Amino acid sequence: MKTTKASIRQSIIIASLIFGMLFGAGNLIFPVHLGQLAGSHWLIASSGFLISGVLIPLMALLAISITKSNGIYDLALPNGRTYALIFLILVHATLGPLFATPRTATVPYEIGIAPYLSKAANSWGLLIYSAIFFSLVYLFSNHEGKIATLIGKILNPLFLGLLFLIFLLAFSNPLGAGSTANITAAYTNHAFSNGFLQGYNTMDGLAALAFGITIITAIKELGIKKLRQISLATAKSGFWGISGVAIIYLALIWLGATSLHQFKPALNGGITLAQISHYYLGTAGDAILATLATVTCMTSAMGLVIAFSQDFHRRFPKISYRTFLRFNCGLSFLFANLGLNQIIAWSTPILMFLYPLAITLIILGLLSPLFKKDPLVYRITTGLTLIPAFFDMLNALPANLHESQLLQTLLEFAQRFFPFFSLGFGWLSFGIVGLILGLASYVLKERKKTALAND
Incomplete structure (x- = not known):
């Protein structure tokens, strides 16, 4: 059934879809790590992080709306077909099997399972975990038309409920005052610029470009067909979805800053999150965090592999959507087994x-x-x-x-x-x-x- 514009209910579903696609592995670990690095300058660092991690992704969705593009290729096309195709491949390789998608499996494994296994057993543990993880991602992503329902109605509410529990405990009984936390040398004088650059690691600016075609497909599935109404629905839902991401970022950065009163600065935010959840909830907290990380990273992985497969199928129609989906999930599984540290080092x-x-x-x-x-x-x-x-x-x-x-x-x-x-x-x-x-x-x-x- 055709509709002229998105209803409130439909806007909420699309906003939830955008939120679920953007909020994934890096969105959990990098804000917390930024809080530990910035210390009492966490609010200044947050302003830079929110520009690159929230404002730029929102601008990306608006750019897609204004230009009426279906995604990265269309947006870059004025630079020429060759540039547009190269840029499309580079962005999807980064978001896909080389960096971002493998990271969606390694992050929840590192913070939820790795601490309980010996160093020798971890390689096998990651192999088994990532195999199950990407098998489920492939299974859920196989029917692209159901993506809005799956992410918007089931996985997002589960994730938000788990995250809210940790925030509630932290706000009611803080680990310390963020205003008195130690500041690392790099954030003493350049907290804003370093916070901005940390926002790159979330990859949300690139992801928003890549997800454009998925979001537009989901909007059309709701019966909205006119180009102007699709653009308005994208812009409106994008604002609300990304605003939710911004609120969670601020809470996570504050959590990282306050954690310095109880824990030493960690190598990554995943370790800090594990320490915080264990501090408040003990072993139950560890289980909650592992579940939370797996759920949110799986929603992000689904968005990434679907966007990859849709865009490449559009460019190379002789190769099916499901073939690209299998290729992405399989290669992501292989790269995930290189480990989180190697993925982060080479993605920067x-x-x-x-x-x-x-x-x-x-x-x-x-x-x-x-x-x-x-x-x-x-x-x-x-x-x-x-x-x-x-x-x-x-x-x-x-x-x-x-x-x-x-x-x-x-x-x-x-x-x-x-x-x-x-x-x-x-x-x-x-x-x-x-x-x-x-x-x-x-x-x-x-x-x-x-x-x-x-x-």
Whole structure:
């Protein structure tokens, strides 16, 4: 049955779908870890984290709405078909079998099961756990039309109930005062910028682009067919879904900061979450956390594999949706068994390269009505952003690779000539200059057209 616009009930279902897809593995561990790093500067760090982890994903959904795109490829298409396809592959490889999707299995395993097994047994434990995890992800994702019902009505309420219990106990009996927690050196003077960069690790800016096609498919399944109403439903539901993520982020960051009064800074937020749940609930808390992490990471994994399979099936229609689904789940299972630490170490450089390109693409999408999607504006902005993004990627490579003389020479060059490079924002000035030059070129071209028409 066709409807002209989304009802309140339908908006809630889609908002819940967006929330469930975005909130996954990284969304649990990175905010808590940020709180421990920022200490009493947790609120300043939170503001940076919320911009990259909440505002940019919301802007991504709005960009998809404004441009009436079905996802990453359509949004990047003004840069050319080749660029759009390469960007699509890079983003989905990052969100898919290389980094984000394997992480959805390793995070709940590390915080819920690994502490109870010996080091020797952990490799077998991860193998068995990840095999079961991705088998269930494949089973649930096999029927893409049921994704809204499954995530929105069943898994999300279960996850929220478990998370609320931990928050309730922590707020009623705090571990300490966040305002007096110790601050690490990196967050003493640059809490905002470091918080912003930590938001990259959630990968939600990229995920929001990738989930565009899944969200639009789910909206159409509800009977909303007109392009304008699909865009409005995406924007409205996106705001409410991502607002829920923001509230949980603030609570988790505060929880991390207050935990410093009871626990030493941990290597990752998963360890801290396990310590907090055990502090309040003992062994029962461990079981709750393991369940919570598995449920939320599974919803995120489902969103990732479905978006991957839908987008690639759309680009390569001769290969079925289910073939791409099997490929993604199988490869994610293999990469998950490399372990969480290796996944995080190698994902950071890729994110430092992709995020600037994604942010500029999102901004161009939002501003596109001003210049009618003129490809020249896109290409100038993207071309200039590519240069510092490449150097940001080099700077984020693992420490053992920094010993190369060539790499040191390149980084010294960037440090000297790229504004804000040391803060991780070398792309910012280049992107702004590119946008200004692109818009100026568009205005001059339009004036020339008008002048010729009047002659």
